[in-house]
Amino acid sequence: MKKLLILIFMVFLIFILVGCVSANELGVENEAAAATPIPTTPYPALTTPPQALAGNATGISAGAHHTLALLDDNTLWAWGSGTRWGWNEGSLIGDGTNENRPSPVKIMENIASATACISHSLAIDNDGVLWAWGNNVMGQLGDGTSYSRYAPVRIMDDVRYAVIAPSEEMSHVAYSSRSFAIRYDNSLWAWGSWWDESEDFRWFDIPGYLGDGGAHGSREPVMIMENVAYVAPTLFGGYAITTDGVLWGWGRFSRSWEANSVLYPVQIMENIALVHSNLNTAFAITNDAALWLLGPEPRWLKDDVIFATGDTAIFFAITSDNTLWAWGRNRLPDHWRPGPPLGDGTTVDREEPVKIMENVAHVYVLGNVAYAITLDGELWAWGNNGGALGSGIIGDGALFVWDDIEDHMWEFAYDYIDGHEIPSGIRWLLDNDGGAGLRLSPVLILENVVYVTANYSMFDHGWIRTFRTFALTSCGSVWAWGENDDLKQGASLLGDSTTEQRLSPVRIIGNNDAGD
Numbered sequence: 114m115k116k117l118l119i120l121i122f123m124v125f126l127i128f129i130l131v132g133c134v135s136a137n138e139l140g141v142e143n144e145a146a147a148a149t150p151i152p153t154t155p156y157p158a159l160t161t162p163p164q165a166l167a168g169n170a171t172g173i174s175a176g177a178h179h180t181l182a183l184l185d186d187n188t189l190w191a192w193g194s195g196t197r198w199g200w201n202e203g204s205l206i207g208d209g210t211n212e213n214r215p216s217p218v219k220i221m222e223n224i225a226s227a228t229a230c231i232s233h234s235l236a237i238d239n240d241g242v243l244w245a246w247g248n249n250v251m252g253q254l255g256d257g258t259s260y261s262r263y264a265p266v267r268i269m270d271d272v273r274y275a276v277i278a279p280s281e282e283m284s285h286v287a288y289s290s291r292s293f294a295i296r297y298d299n300s301l302w303a304w305g306s307w308w309d310e311s312e313d314f315r316w317f318d319i320p321g322y323l324g325d326g327g328a329h330g331s332r333e334p335v336m337i338m339e340n341v342a343y344v345a346p347t348l349f350g351g352y353a354i355t356t357d358g359v360l361w362g363w364g365r366f367s368r369s370w371e372a373n374s375v376l377y378p379v380q381i382m383e384n385i386a387l388v389h390s391n392l393n394t395a396f397a398i399t400n401d402a403a404l405w406l407l408g409p410e411p412r413w414l415k416d417d418v419i420f421a422t423g424d425t426a427i428f429f430a431i432t433s434d435n436t437l438w439a440w441g442r443n444r445l446p447d448h449w450r451p452g453p454p455l456g457d458g459t460t461v462d463r464e465e466p467v468k469i470m471e472n473v474a475h476v477y478v479l480g481n482v483a484y485a486i487t488l489d490g491e492l493w494a495w496g497n498n499g500g501a502l503g504s505g506i507i508g509d510g511a512l513f514v515w516d517d518i519e520d521h522m523w524e525f526a527y528d529y530i531d532g533h534e535i536p537s538g539i540r541w542l543l544d545n546d547g548g549a550g551l552r553l554s555p556v557l558i559l560e561n562v563v564y565v566t567a568n569y570s571m572f573d574h575g576w577i578r579t580f581r582t583f584a585l586t587s588c589g590s591v592w593a594w595g596e597n598d599d600l601k602q603g604a605s606l607l608g609d610s611t612t613e614q615r616l617s618p619v620r621i622i623g624n625n626d627a628g629d
Contacts (some may be wrong), residue, residue, distance in 0.1 A: 152293025153363040157593045164191065165609075166217045173410060175566045176229035178606055179205040181236075182217060182247040182591055182622055185376060189236055190223040190622075191215040193568075194609035203261040207234060207246040209265060214606030217622065221265060230277035232290055236265065243272040252332030253290035253305035255279075259332060269334055271296045278301065278305070278346035278392070290320060294349065301341040301353055306330030321350050323551070324363035334543035337363075338378055339588055345390040352388045352407065353378065360397055368411045382411055390503050391478055393425040393452075404430055415466065422478050424452030429476045429483065430466065437473040437485055439467035455494030458554040470555060479567035479582065482506055485555060492562040492584055493555035506582055508558045508594040508618055559618055561586045567597075568606065581607055583621070590623030 170184040179193035195211040204211045207220045207259070220236075221244065227236040233247030233254055244265035245254040247248055251504040252259055255268045258329040278291040291305035303323040324337045337353075338361065344353045345618060350364015377496030382405065387398040395407040397412070404418040404426075405411045414421075415438070421430040426442035439455035440463040454460060456469045470485055470493065477484045482496035494507040598604055598612040605611055608621040 142323045147370060148281070149201060149312075152450055161230050165620045165624070169621060169626055170585055170622045171589065172226065173566055173583050173585050173591055174206065174227055174229045174234075175565065175581075175583055177231045177235065177580070178227060178235075178604075179592075180568065180608060181220075181227045181229045181234060182471050182608075183224060183227055184622075185589065187223050187225070187239060188219055189221040189227055191220050191234075192217045192621075193606045194604050204230075205234070205247050205263075207263070207265055209264045210298065214323060215603035215610045216608055226275070228277055229267045231276070232289075233273045233292075233503075235292060235294075236266075236279060237272050241271045241273065241297065243268045243270075243275055245292070247557050248290075250303055251290045253291055253292055255304040255332070257332050257333040269294065269296075271300070273297050274344070276344060276346060279348045279508050280322055291330070291346060293346055295341055295344060299340050299342065299356060300337045301344055301349075302334040303337050304331045304334045316327060321364035321527065324351060324376075324378050326376045344390045345395065347395055348376070348393070350387065352381070352390065352397075354385050354388055358385050358390060358400065361382050362407070366407065376565065381407070387420070389420075389422060390421050391424060394413060394423045396421050397424075402433065420475065422476055424478050427452040427455065428479070429438045429469075429478065431473050431476060433446055436468060437470045437476055439469050440464065440466045453478060453481055454553055455497040456553070456555055459557075460553065472572075477565055479565070480506075481565065482582070484558075484565045484582075487567065489556060490561040490563065492559040492565060494558050495552040495555045497517045506580070506595040507552055507556065508582060508616070559584055559586070559592060561588065581615075586623070588623065590622045592618035593621050594618050 121316060139200045170182045170186045171185050174181045175246045179191060182190045191206045191208070192214045193205065195206050195213045205216065206212070206214050206252055208214065208218050221238070223238045224238070225237050225239050229236065231297060233245060233249070236244045236526050238244065244254065246256065246262045246265045249256070249259055249261045249299070254262060254266065254267050256262070267595065272294045274295040276293050278293065291303060294302045303325065306322040323335065323337045325331065338355070340355045340357070341353045347364065350366070351361065352360060354360055360381040360383070362381045363375050363378045365374050382399070383395060385397050385398045389396060397405045397407055397411070398418055399420065400404070402417050402419065404414045404416070404421050406414050415440050417432045418430045420430065423441070427439075427600075428441045429437060429439050431437055439457065441451075441455070443455045443460055443462045455467065455511055457463070457467050470487070472487045472489070473485050474488045475486045482494055485493045487493070496507065512579055527625060542628065562584050564585040567582045580604055581593060581597070582593045586592070593607040593609065594615040594617055595607065597607045597609070597614050600609065607619065609615070609619050
């Protein structure tokens with residue numbers, strides 16, 4: 114079973130790590146099966162702009178307003194916004210400038226993996242050298258300074274894995290900006306969240322962020338642990354699995370500001386096969402496939418699980434027969450209740466797991482949208498399909514526009530959700546509960562997909578905003594959809610050299626026909 118868990122997990126983490134992951138509490142005990150019909154909506158018409166970059170991608174990683182792609186020739190490419198608002202130093206793109214890039218530009222060669230987040234990016238080359246660029250106000254680059262960088266700078270050698278911790282945007286600063294790396298000798302290193310008492314960063318003074326025993330962070334890598342196989346940072350700390358299968362944790366095990374911090378790694382559980390964290394959730398799967406919710410006290414959730422993810426009070430799990438289950442809060446997402454609905458076609462909270470789909474290989478929670486990839490490569494999505502953003506982030510061709518003139522009422526592009534006309538009562542509910550454009554059950558978006566990621570941010574007080582989505586196909590094409598210029602900078606953040614909002618997938622990289 115342990116080999117099966119590792120195999121399935123590794124298939125969907127090929128080459129690229131997605132940073133921006135974190136933890137808190139959710140889930141309900143016990144299991145049940147309530148079958149939900151799966152819609153058969155065909156995926157929308159696809160578009161290939163003439164400027165799509167030729168080549169085959171092997172991995173993608175999305176920050177909030179820039180995106181990285183790794184090609185099969187080991188070149189690293191980037192596009193999107195050159196800087197974040199309020200940050201005038203450093204380049205998100207990494208091409209030596211802070212200019213916006215409307216289409217992919219080559220950043221580096223000889224690269225094995227890369228990861229992007231809100232404020233900065235990391236890349237590991239084929240020689241094991243770790244490179245970093247972007248904003249560095251909190252020492253998140255790890256070069257020993259607080260100077261932001263316009264191009265990649267060398268950080269450390271002999272690195273096999275690197276990841277960026279999840280961040281909240283606060284006062285235009287990437288709150289909790291931290292980076293982690295595992296070297297070939299299995300030592301775990303961390304840096305970032307540094308602040309000087311003379312500067313106005315006192316809200317970052319949360320002991321245990323790095324796990325090194327300090328409260329002020331570090332501007333250069335410090336060793337945290339030895340014999341580490343994998344690390345999963347959270348918003349306020351992190352978890353690590355050692356080579357003997359023991360789970361360790363540090364920092365705050367709850368999002369609550371009243372929670373106590375653990376300054377150094379402490380042992381949590383044994384016989385762990387997998388640990389995973391998302392924006393407000395962290396969990397572990399044991400060698401016997403038992404799923405545990407991580408927090409102040411680990412709590413058993415379900416057996417026979419090979420993968421799981423979720424958000425605050427929302428939980429998704431794939432069992433060994435590749436069935437996707439969901440339970441927890443099932444209300445419409447808004448600023449104070451982030452995350453997608455469960456996908457069972459209702460807004461009824463579920464205390465026990467309900468069946469969402471069969472034949473599922475992987476599931477993702479990306480802001481207020483959930484995505485599932487089936488064993489045959491179909492990409493399905495549900496959740497917020499625009500709302501206040503008008504972004505069409507699900508990619509099914511639908512759009513719902515926020516009208517902030519008419520008393521914050523929603524104005525629908527058409528009066529149907531999942532093929533059904535919206536009754537007036539439901540329309541009022543959607544209009545007044547922040548869920549316009551919601552897809553309550555999965556809709557088919559794209560075929561031959563092996564990986565999906567999204568540009569999204571977590572703001573103060575837990576509000577999550579999803580901007581746009583990127584999908585990688587089995588033939589190396591990268592497709593994108595959603596908002597294209599939400600910063601109002603004239604930047605093409607999708608990478609298609611336009612500022613047009615895309616309601617259905619448009620090809621960014623690759624020359625193969627639609628469907629690959």
